[in-house]
Amino acid sequence: MGEIKAKPVSNSGIDMKATGTTVYISGSINHPRPGEFMEPFIQEAHESIVTNNIQEIKVDITNLKFLNSAGIRELVDWVMKLNHLPEEKKYKIEFLCSSEHKWQESSMSTLIYLNSNYLSKVTK
Amino acid sequence: MKINYEKDTAGYLDITFGPKWDYIALTRPYVENFLLVNMTEKEHIHKVGTAASELLENATKFSGDDGIRMIVKKSRHKNEVQLSVYNYLDKQRAQELIEKVNYMNTQDSFEFYIYRMKESVKNKQEPSKLGLARIYHEGQAKISAFYHEESKIIEVRALFTV
Numbered sequence: 001m002g003e004i005k006a007k008p009v010s011n012s013g014i015d016m017k018a019t020g021t022t023v024y025i026s027g028s029i030n031h032p033r034p035g036e037f038m039e040p041f042i043q044e045a046h047e048s049i050v051t052n053n054i055q056e057i058k059v060d061i062t063n064l065k066f067l068n069s070a071g072i073r074e075l076v077d078w079v080m081k082l083n084h085l086p087e088e089k090k091y092k093i094e095f096l097c098s099s100e101h102k103w104q105e106s107s108m109s110t111l112i113y114l115n116s117n118y119l120s121k122v123t124k
Numbered sequence: 125m126k127i128n129y130e131k132d133t134a135g136y137l138d139i140t141f142g143p144k145w146d147y148i149a150l151t152r153p154y155v156e157n158f159l160l161v162n163m164t165e166k167e168h169i170h171k172v173g174t175a176a177s178e179l180l181e182n183a184t185k186f187s188g189d190d191g192i193r194m195i196v197k198k199s200r201h202k203n204e205v206q207l208s209v210y211n212y213l214d215k216q217r218a219q220e221l222i223e224k225v226n227y228m229n230t231q232d233s234f235e236f237y238i239y240r241m242k243e244s245v246k247n248k249q250e251p252s253k254l255g256l257a258r259i260y261h262e263g264q265a266k267i268s269a270f271y272h273e274e275s276k277i278i279e280v281r282a283l284f285t286v
Contacts, residue, residue, distance in 0.1 A: 013149075030149040032181070035248060066152070069178055069254035073244045080245050102170035106262040110237055 002052025006045040011037040018045055021054055026063035029071035038074040046081050050089055057091060061108075062098040062124060072107060079114045095121040134162040135198035143184040143192045143211070152177040155196055159205070162198050168286040171263040172196065172205050175282050178255035183211035185251060188276070198286075205284045207265075213278040218271040221278060225269045228260055237261035256280075 004018035014027035016038065023045055029038075049057060061067075067075075082090060095112070097104040105123065112119040129136040137158050141147045156173040163169055176194060183192045189212035197206045213221070228236055240257040259265050265282040272279065 028149065030145075030152075030177070032145055032185070039248075066174075066177070068181060069258050070181075070252045072241070072258070073248070073252040073254060076241045077245045077248070080242075102167050103174055103262070107258075110234070110241070110261065113238060114241065 002054050004045050005048045009037050009041045016041045022058040024060045028066040034071045042078045058094045060096040092118050097123045133197050134200045137196040140193045143187045148180045175259040175263050179209035183209050187211035203286050207282045210277050210279050218278045222269045233261035
């Protein structure tokens with residue numbers, strides 16, 4: 001089974017890395033333009049997933065304390081990349097959330113609606 | 125001079141700063157800790173904190189002059205928290221914002237939030253414009269905007285039932 005290859009990011013209080021088939025996003029995203037560092041990481045991870053024919057990944061945000069709306073846009077952008085793939089290339093994303101960070105329940109529930117066939121969330 | 129801001133409230137917070145982006149991340153947990161004194165439901169507290177962060181981000185991005193003010197009031201007699209954020213703005217942009225808020229208030233909050241999410245990725249050079257939709261849906265807040273023409277200050281207000 002392939003693994004996600006993407007250069008880790010550590011910038012402005014946020015860390016993003018991929019291990020195996022799990023992407024970890026942690027810290028607190030308050031940056032005015034988080035796309036500057038989130039988008040290249042997500043693009044690289046997305047391409048790696050597609051190239052390696054990975055069918056299912058996890059995105060662990062249990063240690064992501066806060067995500068501003070500009071950061072939410074970057075996750076929406078990822079979902080749109082997924083939506084635009086041909087059916088046979090699409091992959092499932094399971095978001096691992098924490099009940100400790102209240103924003104995750106409301107924000108991720110809405111995000112999942114953008115593609116409920118391929119997106120899901122589990123709250124710990 | 126008389127300072128009696130707490131009168132008839134169960135918590136009154138008034139902060140003026142910046143505009144400086146770095147202060148926003150400090151303000152959100154401060155607001156949440158402030159509300160913890162008189163509130164217990166963390167979900168409600170977090171909604172107000174998130175809204176404060178989003179409105180302060182907007183104010184910092186669009187303010188036409190120095191100084192952003194935020195007032196948080198927890199009602200003593202009603203289950204309500206009112207959050208107001210003030211910044212300088214020219215009349216035309218203020219009017220545009222008021223119209224956007226009025227239009228948003230005619231829409232279903234969930235559908236509008238989904239719509240804004242999809243729109244936000246069409247032109248990523250532009251601001252995401254997701255903040256108000258987020259407060260409207262995730263916070264289930266009543267949002268309104270007022271322009272104080274003599275001082276050229278826009279006030280964006282979010283009222284939460286808690």
